[in-house]
Amino acid sequence: MAPLARLAAVLLACLLHVDGARVPGGITFPDVDPALRAVVAVAKLAAPKGMKSTGRGFVTLIVPRPDKGNSTISVALTGSMQSVTMAHIHLTNASANKPIRLDVLPRLSSAKPTLLNPPLSYKGNLSFASGFGDGSLRMWDAGMDLTRFVQLLNDGVLFFNVHTAANPAGEISGKFVCQEPCMWLLCGALPDGSHC
Ligand SMILES: *[C@@H]1O[C@H](CO)[C@@H](O)[C@H](O)[C@H]1NC(C)=O
Ligand SMILES: *[C@@H]1O[C@H](CO)[C@@H](O)[C@H](O)[C@H]1NC(C)=O
Numbered sequence: 785m786a787p788l789a790r791l792a793a794v795l796l797a798c799l800l801h802v803d804g805a806r807v808p809g810g811i812t813f814p815d816v817d818p819a820l821r822a823v824v825a826v827a828k829l830a831a832p833k834g835m836k837s838t839g840r841g842f843v844t845l846i847v848p849r850p851d852k853g854n855s856t857i858s859v860a861l862t863g864s865m866q867s868v869t870m871a872h873i874h875l876t877n878a879s880a881n882k883p884i885r886l887d888v889l890p891r892l893s894s895a896k897p898t899l900l901n902p903p904l905s906y907k908g909n910l911s912f913a914s915g916f917g918d919g920s921l922r923m924w925d926a927g928m929d930l931t932r933f934v935q936l937l938n939d940g941v942l943f944f945n946v947h948t949a950a951n952p953a954g955e956i957s958g959k960f961v962c963q964e965p966c967m968w969l970l971c972g973a974l975p976d977g978s979h980c
């Protein structure tokens with residue numbers, strides 16, 4: 785790309801980055817410190833069609849550019865649920881049996897899905913949060929790191945799933961929607977001397 789075109793693309797990307805807190809469908813993205821240059825994605829959790837649950841939830845993923853900070857996932861459940869046993873990020877790929885890509889509840893030290901013991905029931909609000917990095921992702925897929933994870937968010941192929949004793953395959957779930965442009969901006973110095 786010609787230098788001028790490249791500069792224009794960088795500036796456009798920077799503009800897009802601070803724009804668009806809302807996407808059609810009413811999803812609102814959180815305000816995240818722009819200095820983190822973070823990729824932000826959210827998922828609304830509800831029972832899949834044909835199933836019922838008194839639980840609902842909202843998940844926020846913040847994946848800063850790796851030189852800027854560490855990644856976090858925050859989960860806020862509302863309503864009520866009985867005997868929550870596990871919660872994970874999964875890949876939507878059904879032919880691969882929707883494999884886990886990150887353990888969130890409980891956090892694990894090996895790639896072996898393990899039930900919370902005892903399971904967790906709540907009424908009102910239940911929130912939990914966790915940090916993660918390349919190591920947590922590689923545990924489930926040797927080819928995975930934060931860069932690949934961001935690509936999967938951009939592809940729209942990751943979802944969050946809350947498993948319960950009554951619904952071991954998942955009681956509430958939701959697909960991650962990534963805030964545009966869903967990539968880390970790797971730009972150099974801008975003409976005014978600031979850095980992107
Ligand atoms: C990221 O996590 C590592 C390991 O927990 C910690 O040492 C480091 O200070 C964290 N970096 C930031 C920017 O928070
Ligand atoms: C889905 O999983 C199958 C089986 O592991 C694999 O061959 C295929 O490439 C995957 N598809 C995508 C889009 O990742």
Ligand SMILES: *[C@@H]1O[C@H](CO)[C@@H](O)[C@H](O)[C@H]1NC(C)=O
Pocket residue numbers: 860862908909
């Ligand atoms: C429960 O969560 C909802 C939605 O996140 C929030 O509006 C409400 O204030 C919370 N209630 C309590 C008691 O924390």
